Amino acid sequence: CWDYNKQQRVIVSKKELRQYVHLIRETNQMKEQLSELEKKGEQNTELYEMYQNNKLRCMTLTMKIQSFIYDIDDSLLRQIFDARYIKGMTWAAIAMRVGGYYSTDYIRILHDRFLN
Numbered sequence: 001c002w003d004y005n006k007q008q009r010v011i012v013s014k015k016e017l018r019q020y021v022h023l024i025r026e027t028n029q030m031k032e033q034l035s036e037l038e039k040k041g042e043q044n045t046e047l048y049e050m051y052q053n054n055k056l057r058c059m060t061l062t063m064k065i066q067s068f069i070y071d072i073d074d075s076l077l078r079q080i081f082d083a084r085y086i087k088g089m090t091w092a093a094i095a096m097r098v099g100g101y102y103s104t105d106y107i108r109i110l111h112d113r114f115l116n
Helices: 014-018 020-039 046-070 075-086 091-097 104-115
Strands: none
Touching: 014 020, 014 046, 014 075, 020 046, 020 075, 046 075, 075 091, 075 104, 091 104
16 A cells, blocks of 8 residues: 555554544544634634644544555455444454455454554
């Protein structure tokens, strides 16, 4: 997986991958908070700037994770990572989704080997 702007391999930890769903939720919360402050005319406050910075940080991390996943060359692995981290599926659900003839353990082992 490559970040084509930098031509360097995007490195993502398992901890970062697990944060994806939470980052999406936090980004949406920051958008709501920013919208509320905008309605009150408080765009030039320190709180608004903190929410804006946090939203950008969350969005940057989600894009990093998406880049890592969608740049995986192997289709099966890409589907596994997408299902696990983007869609939040269980290993059993992933095994069924990618064909049904792979065991849950095999799917997890493929995942773990790719990360190591």
